[in-house]
Amino acid sequence: MPLTFPRSALVFIAASAVITGANGQNNPDLQAPRAGSPGMSACPPVTQLKAASIHGTWRVRFAPAPxxxxADATLRLERHAEFSESVAGFVTRELGPTAVQPAGGGHAAKAQLAGDLEDGHLTLDESSNGISITGAWNGKMVEGTCGRKISGTWKDMSSSAPADAPDIPFTLERVSGW
Structure with a gap:
């Protein structure tokens, strides 16, 4: 059954639009405030963000690729099961035929992560086999992004890594979560 309005209601709505100029939708004073605008505080300093603020899914970009x-991966972080102020999760990668697999001490398509966020600094240990550390993540929350971006370096710590394995720059950008 179609919804019908009394003719007087339609006249009232039209008259209201004419009287107000129907400009509320375009009036910046009536719109939701944006970060940094009057009426809304800017992002908190990164040093105030806690581990819970990075729970969620993140897109990883390495430059250059390890x-x-x-060059791309996905990170999923959540509350650590044993240490409530820490994080745990997984990094997933699309591995090609040239990747060294964990049996040889290399990297798995899905590796475990555990770490901490303290004073805006993120440290994560990566393990492809659940026993040994195969990667080390060191990052810093980017000021002004409200906890939505982290940049840092990743180092290959696997037994297949060269002794002089370089630190690889990465950027994490939030996909979903807090």
Missing amino acids: AGLP
């Missing part, structure tokens, strides 16, 4: 690994 040897034998893709």
Whole structure:
């Protein structure tokens, strides 16, 4: 059954639009405030963000790509099961045929992560086999992004990594979560 309005209601709505100029939708004073605008505080300093603020899914971009690994990956972080002020999760990568697999001490398509966020600094240990550390993440929350961006370096710590494995720059950008 179609919804019908009394003719007087339609006249009232039209008259209201004419009287107000129907400009509320375009009036910046009536719109939701944006970060940094009057009426809304800017992002908190990164040093005030806690581990819970980074729970969620993150897109990882390495530049350049680590040897034998893709330039892109996905990170999923959540509350650590044993340490409530820490994080745990997984990094997933699309591995090609040239990737060294964990049996050889390399990297798995899905590796475990555990770490901390303290004073805006993120440290994560990565393990492809659940036993040994195969990667080390060191990052810093980017000021002014409201906890939505982290940049830092990743180092290959696997047994297949060269002794002089370089630190690889990365950027994490939030996909979903807090």
